[in-house]
Amino acid sequence: MLGFRRVEEREVKLSRAGKLFIVFTLAIGFAAVNTGNNMLFLLVSMMLALMILSGFAALLNLQYLDVRLVPGQLLQVAAHGELRLQVSNPRVWTVWLLELRLPTARAQIARLPGRATVELRLPWRPMQRGPLQLPELRLGSAFPFSFVWRGQRLVLPAEDLPWVAPAAGGPGSGETIATVTSVGPRQRRSGGDAVAALRPRLPNEALSRVLWRRSDWRQGFLQPPGLPVLLREEERDPVLQLDYHDPALAALGHEERLQALRSALDNALQAGAAWCLRLPAGDWTGRGRVGYRDALWALARQAPFVPAPKPVQRRRWWRR
Template identity: 30%
Template sequence: MRPPRRLRFSRAGWFFSGGSVLLGVAAIGTGNNLLFLMLGAMLGFITLSGWLSEQMLRRLEVRRRAARATAGAPSRIVYEVRNGNRRLPAYSVEAGEARSAARGWIPVIEPGQGGTARAEQVWETRGVYPLETVTLSTSFPFGLFIKERDVDVPGEVVVWPRTDRPVREPRPAGERARRTGEVFAGSAGARGEYRGLRPYRAGDDPRDVHWRTTARVGHPVVREYERDRSRALWLCLDLRAAEDEMAETAVEIVAGVAAAAVRRGDAFGLATQDTRVRPGAGAAQLERVLDVLARARFRPDAPRLEPPVAPGECVLVTAGGPGTGWGDVFAAAGGGR
C-alpha cells in the first residue's frame, strides 16, 4: 500500500502553504484584486515546484552496490544514480533504502550523466538482509516539499558477526586440533615444505611474493608451501540450539577465534551441520568463514554434528551444554573464556 510517489512538507512548505490558505481566505472575504494576484502567484509556485520535481525524478535510474557489513558497525552502501533527462539537470538528489533514515546526497547530476551517493547504515545482528527498494527524493526547486519516488532494486547485504569479542586461545588439550586435518597448500601463515610458484591470490601473505619472477612475468607471483598437518585448526560450531542471545554469542566466539588464528598466521577450517570450509589461512579464509557464520541457522532439531576428523582433535563451540570427547570446548555461557 506504499504509493510510488509521496510528497512531504518541509518546514518552509508548511509556512508557505498555511500562508496561502490564509491569503485565500482574506482575498475571498475582502474581494481585493491584489490579494487574489498574490494568491495566484503562491499557488503557481506550488504547482511549478511539483511539476519540476516530478520531471526530474521520473527519469532517474539507480544502481546499488552494497559491501559486506559487520554487526554493530557502520556500513556504507553506494548508490549510482544516472540522469536520463537530456535537458534538465537533477539537483539535490537523495538516495537510500525505503523505510530507512540513512541517506546519501548528490548536489547535481548533469543531463545524461551520473552521480554517486553514499549512505551509512548499521545492522545490529549478523545475517543476510534483503534489500528491495531504493527511495530517491529531492526538495528541488524551492525547498517547499520533499518528493519521493521508489525504485525496485533487488539485492541483499551480508552482515558478518563481530570478530572483536575477547576469547582465549585453545587450551593445550586443544593443541591436538592443530596436529590433524588435511594437507593444505599455498596460503599465508606458517610455512611448510616449499612446493613451487603460483599466481598471487587474495589473502596471500605479501612475504611470500617472489619479486624476481614477478618482475619478469609482469604480475604478482608467490611461493607455495606444503602445509604441515600440525597447522590445521578445525573449529566446529554446533547449531543445535534456539536462535537466541547464546547462539549469537557462540557465533561471535567462532569469529573471534578465527580472527586470532589469522593474526597468528595459522590455518583453520570450519564445520557445522550445514556446511564445511576447508582449512586455509589469511584474510580470504577469514572472509569465507564469516560468510558461513552470517548464514548459520540455529535450530533445536538440527542433526548431530559430525566433525571432519576425530572429535578429540577438534575445537567445539556450542550454545548449549559443554560437550565431551572434544579436544577443547568453548561454551557460549562462558563467553569464550
C-alpha cells in the first residue's frame, strides 16, 4: 500500500497560495509583536495551526492508496502514447484532490469515492526501444486548502512496465526488404477455404487452430506434444519473408534492422499480404492486421537493448 511498501521518498512543496499565506501570517505576526494586540496573536496561532493541519490532512489523504500500471501496454518509439494507470481507494471514505505527476505530464482526480478504482492516462513519448524506462512518478495531494502539496514517489513493479516497439525505418527501407525477400510459389486455389495438408504448429499460433485428434503424444506427457495445424489453400499464397538475417540488412546495426523490419511489416499491413517475421527469438506469422500486435511485441522484446542512460540527480540551488 502507498505510504508503507512502495514509497521511496516523500516531497513537500508549498503552492503559490501557501507562500502568500505564510507571508500574510508573518506580516500579522510582526504587527502583533509591535502592537501587543492579543487578537492578532490569536489570529496568528490560528493561521499557523491551519497550515499544519493542511499538511497532515494531505498526508492522511494519500495513505493506503494503491497505484498500478495496466498490464499489457505497448508503446512506440518517438510516437505520442499514453500511460494507463489505475488508482484504487480501499478505504470506506472519499479521497479528494489527487494528482499523478511525471516530469512532463500531469493527471488529476477531483474525487475518488471509497472502495472505488479510477483509470488515469498520462501522455508520454518514449525515445528508446525495449522495456520502458519510466521516470519519477509521484502521487500527491493538496487537500484541503491547496496550501501544501504532499507527494510520494512510487516504485512500480518491473513486470507491469510497458514495452516500446521500434519505429519504422527511413523512406524506402521496407520496400528494399520486400524486393529481396523470397516469396513462395503461387498455388492455384481450388476452393475458397479448402484444406490442403497438415503442418506443424508455430509457437505463436492460437490453440484453437490445432487439430487435436491428430496430435502426437508419443514422447510422453513430460515432453511437449506434436500439434498439427490444417494448412488451407489460402495459406499457400505468396508469403512475404521478413528475415532478421537477410543479406540486404547485413550492413545495418541491430536497432536499424529492427526499424527496417518494422517498416516492411507496416507495408505488408497496408497491402493486406501474408507475412512471416523471422527473428533470432522465433518466427511470427500473420496476414495483414492478424498477428500484427504480436509481431510488434516480438520486435520490442528482441534483445539486446540499448543501455538506459543514468538519471541525472538535480541538486538544490544552495548545493550547486
